[in-house]
Amino acid sequence: MKAFSLTTAAMLLASTAAIAQVETRSVTFENEGATLSGTLYLPEGHDGSALPTVVVTGAWTTVQDQMPSIYAEEMVERGFAAFTFDFRGWGRSGDLPQNVRFVESPEAKTSDIRAAFAFVGTLPEVDATRVNGLGICASAGYMVDAAAGNDRVQRVGLVAPWLQNEEIVNAVYGGPTGVSGLIKVSRAAEAAGGKIIPAAGPTGTEGVLMPFDGYYVDPERGAIPAYDNQWNNAGWEGWLTYHPADNPDRLTQPLAIVHSEAAAIPQGVRTFLAGFKGEVTLKMLEDVTQFDFYDNPEDVTRAADTVADHFAGVAAQDS
Template sequence: MNTFTLTTAAALLASTSAIAQVETRTLTFENEGATLSGTLYLPEGHDGSALPTVVVTGAWTTVEEQMPATYAEEMVERGFAAFTFDFRGWGKSGDLPQNVRFVESPEAKTSDIRAAFDFVATLPEVDPTRINGLGICASAGYMVDAVAGNDLVNRIGLVAPWLQNEEIVNAVYGGTEGVQGLIDLGRAGGIIPAAGPAGTEGVLMPFDGYYADPELGAIPEYDNQWNNAGWEGWLTYHPADNPARLDKPLAIVHSESAAIPQGVQTFLSGFVGDATLQMLEDVTQFDFYHNPEDVTRAADTIAEHFRATPGQDS
């Protein structure tokens, strides 16, 4: 593995993005019997020529108008087309029975990402030889799974990735007893709010910040729902332990102040390919979702990685 760590100062100096106007187009595609709704992001007035493209996915429970849209716009400003979408059962792709909506299923979401790659490769505005994947937070593992062995994809980038294994799951969710309790809860079913302000009872994420702020993540498009049926699939999903499957050059942007940075170190310790790691100082998980300075630095690193020609180190 070749790992290059950028300092915070270097990252600030590296910021070269120019402000660009973005136009969007709503598109739909099919996967496993579900109709998924997505958005293609292009430079305003684009002439229709094929562009290098980034498929962007976001944190758990989220919809495409949240951090995926933020990074899609950043990619367009750096010369790429971008594509975001709502996973099946979420947002505008919610054409499933109510009792099976809002399930955080690594298997289903990975399949949806693969289908998104297949779909964008058919679009005339997309250069099918220059398609990349960008996963943020929980979808980082799904993106790795969707990119691994996928000949359509050149490179992968991860921002603030949540890469867990059994040790991390136990540490976050109350040890083996806590994990089993959540799995049992999930088998009983039921849908609860995904987020609410600090102190709110009966929600998945009871804290202030991104998901509680209507100017940030608490937007009208956000379902703000969690189906307990997703607990078992989520808690037994261990992407940090499976880096060997990834056969594409990798760039990661994270911070010791963000969520589970130890998962990144575990993943990289077993990754045998080319990797760029940028660890920013004092950047929280939510900062990576919306704070302009931190988003810019992350997007610069990811875009530089994606610009590299196939076979070229980052």
């Protein structure tokens, strides 16, 4: 396998591995006092020339080894380099105090994405003039925020985006009473220095964030060893008061969205696009669930085709 030499002082070479036709390299970079662990994806045997690149981020509570890695590989197969990373307090970036570990903080995660954009632009295999962002599920809002006003980012793609506002939050989390109750839980946990619970468990399980069967509890899907499966109750207030669906006008880059009426909160996409004034490609797939977008090969392929064409500046085709 070809060895690469990276010149940036912010990056620490950790390992190189090959998967299928993709070469990966583990790296680290810094943001706001935290050391974040990332992975650069390149075509196997890449000659070191600078490639257009996609920074990929995933659903809430997840790590880079889950759906971000799947889409990163898909991007490499379509001619891009790709970059994934674990947010501060999660996965291999988790060496932080309990009060900030496993906190679903839109502010912190948005900052980490901005730092990732800055970092990848220093790598010799990355064409810093052709860096794009791909946000999946909850990180869609973070990706929009990180790209807004950011000259480092050329185009943005969102897959199965969870774009919420106050109305959607109330509908999902038990109305104003349910939301205010969770905010009280959040403040109590923060005052106690954090309270960590399991993120996912089988349907009927008590004391977990997401009690259901499916992606997060299936070891052949999302329940992989790298997944922390943790949630800090201190994160509730920041998450519930985060309303990306109401702030589309801050994004000026061309945008592509792939979603489905069968997936989570498609009304958030409609709300966002109603106020978005830029160039947009919208692909609504039929009967695709939220989890299907994470790892079902057929649906991932269709989503990846759409966003890759968008990143390459290719006009969208109906399918």
